[in-house]
Amino acid sequence: MCGIVGLFLKNPRLEPQLGALLATMLETMTDRGPDSAGFAIYGSPADMLKLTLRGPDSATLAAVVAALEAATGQAYGAEARDTHIVLSVPAAAEEAVRDWLCAHAPGIDVVSAGRRMEIYKEVGLPAAVARRFGLAGMAGSHGIGHTRMATESAVTTDGAHPFSTGPDECLVHNGSLSNHNDLRRRLRRAGLSFATQNDTEVAAGYLTWRMREGASLRQALESSLDDLDGFFTFVVGTETGFAVLRDPIACKPAVMAETGDYVAFGSEYRALVGLPGIAAATVFEPEPARVYVWERQ
Incomplete structure (x- = not known):
């Protein structure tokens, strides 16, 4: 099942609050993924x-x-x-x-x-993982997180998200890819290496490979709709950007909220209710097969 959260700050004045806000969002998704949790924080360069x-x-x-x-x-x-x-x-x-x-x-x-990017992940309840690493005290411009319910593999830290296969690039995923083994072989021939058998690491590797070939983040995600087979929701972080993509069927739950100060993602709306100004936010369900990208230079 799993839970995903993400927060991209447009307003630099909110940067000292990033970790505290993300920690609350992550804990709210506990019942979607109580086995392990992880997060990526993008701090100052x-x-x-x-x-x-x-x-x-x-x-x-x-x-x-x-x-x-x-x-x-x-x-x-x-x-x-x-x-x-x-x-x-x-x-x-x-x-x-x-x-x-x-x-x-x-x-x-x-x-x-x-x-800019630091990733932390461990086995345990999301709140405990966030406390162990001091997430609430971290600052930055954007971050993503994941709570895991291990339905297809063992409960291990290796299986926890986010996964990163390139500098300042990472991905969290809710869903399942059916062609990840074949794609892993293809990407290895292209020079990428993988530490686990997790399909999410393959998805991260695919985006790294496409961007190394010159594609933008948006172009890499658009091409993944043709090359990745399965059902998925991706939230992606890069040095300057934050992106969301759902597969064409979009069977996994997802909700977003946008204000002048931030863009937020949650697997469920309750992950967003503690954000400042949420009552005045534009709340929407991201459309299937549409790439959403926000960037700060």
């Missing part, structure tokens, strides 16, 4: 690349980062949040850091990379 790592616990992560810094002779300004830690890495050093982690710390996963 960083001078260096932010690599978000996930490990079994904070002590293991701290030891791995210390070993990495000793091996490379570089300090990475690590910021720890429970089972995740964010490193500040020169863009030119990203590949070397990833190679070192693969060779020396196989139990540590790179969850996301980008100048």
Whole structure:
């Protein structure tokens, strides 16, 4: 079943409230996905690349980062949040850091990379996951979140959303793709790699591949209507944008609200009722097979 939330702020004055608003929206979707939860936050642009790592616990992560810094002779300004830690890495050093982690710390996963995006996800009730990572205290321009009910795979952190396969790009998904195995093989031949068997990671990879080929976010989503088979609702985040797409059948619930200050998405309207000014918002159901995109430069 799963629940999706997203919030894109048009008004920069609301940015300090982003995390608190998103946390409330995420918790409201608990009964649509009590198994695990995750979220992506787009904060202020960083001078260096932010690599978000996930490990079994904070002590293991701290030891791995210390070993990495000793091996490379570089300090990475690590910021720890429970089972995740964010490193500040020169863009030119990203590949070397990833190679070192693969060779020396196989139990540590790179969850996301980008100048603005940080992704956090874990098993547990959405409210507990949000508290563990301090979501309510995070600021930024936009964020997306997901609460998971694992109906086709085990309850694991690997299966939690969002999924990211490119810098500052991520996706959450409610639904199921029937051709994800074939598409995964095609994308691997195009140079992409995948950490899980989750169909949502394939959808994220597809958008990354299309945008690497020169497509805009809107064009990539439009082409997915032809190339992805199944039923789905996507909410997508990029460095500057926020997008929503439902498949042509649109059997999964979705509602949006827009004001002069923000655009919000929820699997159900009750996820939106705590937003400021919601009583005066334009509330609508996104149309099937129509791409909605908002961007800030």
